[in-house]
Amino acid sequence: MAGGGAGRSLEETPTWAVAAVCFVLVLISIIIEHILHLIGKWLKKKHKRALYEALEKIKSELMLLGFISLLLTVGQSLITNVCIPPDVAATWHPCSPQREEELTKQDDLVDSDHNRRKLLAVSHLNVTFRRSLAAAGGTDKCAAKGKVPFVSEGGIHQLHIFIFVLAVFHVLYCVLTLALGNAKMRSWKSWEKETRTVEYQFSHDPERFRFARDTSFGRRHLSFWTKSPFLIWIVCFFRQFVRSVPKVDYLTLRHGFVMAHLAPHSDQKFDFQKYIKRSLEEDFKVVVSISPPIWFFAVLFLLFNTHGWRAYLWLPFVPLIIVLLVGTKLQVIITKMALRIQERGEVVKGVPVVEPGDDLFWFNRPRLILYLINFVLFQNAFQLAFFAWTWKEFGMKSCFHEHTEDLVIRITMGVLVQILCSYVTLPLYA
Incomplete structure (x- = not known):
């Protein structure tokens, strides 16, 4: 030429x-x-x-x-x-x-x-x-x-633009994910300071005997609904939307970690909130990575945007379903740790000591949940990048989103999944 x-x-x-x-x-x-x-x-x-x-x-x-x-x-x-x-x-x-x-x-x-x-x-x-x-x-x-x-040459040029848009959205989503996670954990700082007060030490007397169901942690997790696995999943599903990490869960998990990994009298010196923040940063390395399977699913996403498949009615909901399932599973794990306390004895001495274990996770692999979070965040960024690119290249009423409900679903799901995953699920996992 x-x-x-x-x-x-x-x-x-x-x-x-x-x-x-x-x-x-x-x-x-x-x-x-x-x-x-x-x-x-x-x-x-x-x-x-x-x-x-x-x-x-x-x-x-x-x-x-x-x-x-x-x-x-x-x-x-x-x-x-x-x-x-x-x-x-x-x-x-x-x-x-x-x-x-x-x-x-x-x-x-x-x-x-x-x-x-x-x-x-x-x-x-x-x-x-x-x-x-x-x-x-x-x-x-x-x-x-x-x-x-x-x-065609025009199609290749448009692919160049899409790659640029994807790079911009990937970086923005990585920054937003870390910012929302840290914002969630910042609210735990006051709880950490409370553990150094005299009132906290008095209320958490290690020599005090109580029924497991009468403790704050027991009252939250040990009830009639914990007798049915089906009801446990239903209750835990809704709990992730309202105070996914309440104060009683944070303090109980903190105490369990101190008892398992630190000296008995180092409770007041240890900053659990800072440790969780470092854990989030460690997990963030996995969240921002793009593995070959994730690229494969991204290619499938491009394939499914075909006329007649009505992808806008189901494809944006895939990340939402996964993140809700992961959030529910994490709440179920906390409830099962409370049930284990009761199984060890009706009466507990001091603060209930939770014992996490890999057997509580799917396939005994805690990291599998982190990989699912990684998949959700990238797919969400990919879908919104694809939406922004088609809007810029082909206009608002293009073949990719010619229905009004398509625009509403894609934007709503993109924002909702990002907030849920970054502000609720990822900090809870950390």
Whole structure:
């Protein structure tokens, strides 16, 4: 091609224009790289090793997205030269056949008007005009064979934009996830300070005998509904929406951790809230990573946005169902720890001591819940990035979201899942 598509090639473009574009791109890249470097130095200075490693993961994932974009650029000619029959290319479209006919007619009207204006504007530059025509359609190998390209040049350009939008949303979601998690844990600071008061030591007398069901932790978790596994799941499902981590649960879990891992009289010296915050930062390294299975599900998401599948009625709800299931499971685990206290004896001495165990989790794997949270957060960011990209590229009423309920569902589910996962589920897991 003379110009790699319709329009002027670089040999017909002023060198100052090319140099200016390259200068701006390089300058922006250097500024972004310097900002990331300063953030890394600040994290090292504050001894936040886990967050520094999370930043390195984000940088590597941005590099991966950039590498995907580079492969698209380098392989553009190879992709566009792959020809497929028109009947195969007419399958699995986001638009219905009727909608595609309407869009084709609109495009034909716009193109004819555009070409008429172009002929009047460049009639005095016949040589350049002939070169543009040759670049635009003179080398269409697929059209000569009666076929169509596997993906057009315009489609590849739109994929470039989508990769950029995805990178922006991924970074924003990572920052928002950590910010909401820390905001949730900040409310626990007053509870931690309370453990150093005389009133707390008096109310948590280690020599005091009580019935397990009469303790604050027992009154919350030991009731008639704990006798039925079905009712346990129902009650725990609704508990994640109202005070997912109440004060009594926090103090009881704190006491259990101190008794299991620290010296008996180190209760007042230990800052459990700070420890949980560090645990969240450690988990954050996993949350921001994008594993191959997650990329596979992202590709399936692109595949399912096909006319007739009504993806907007079920696809945005998949992350919501998973995060609600995980949140319920975590509440069930706390309730089962309370039941274990009662199984050890009706009477307890001092504060009830909970005993967490891997057997309380699915398949004896606590990390599986963290991977599910990771999947939910990335898929949510991916879906909202896809929504923003289709809105920008194809307009509000495109084939990707031509129904009003589609817009409402995608935006509502995106915001709801992000708040639930970052502010409720992830801190509870930590």
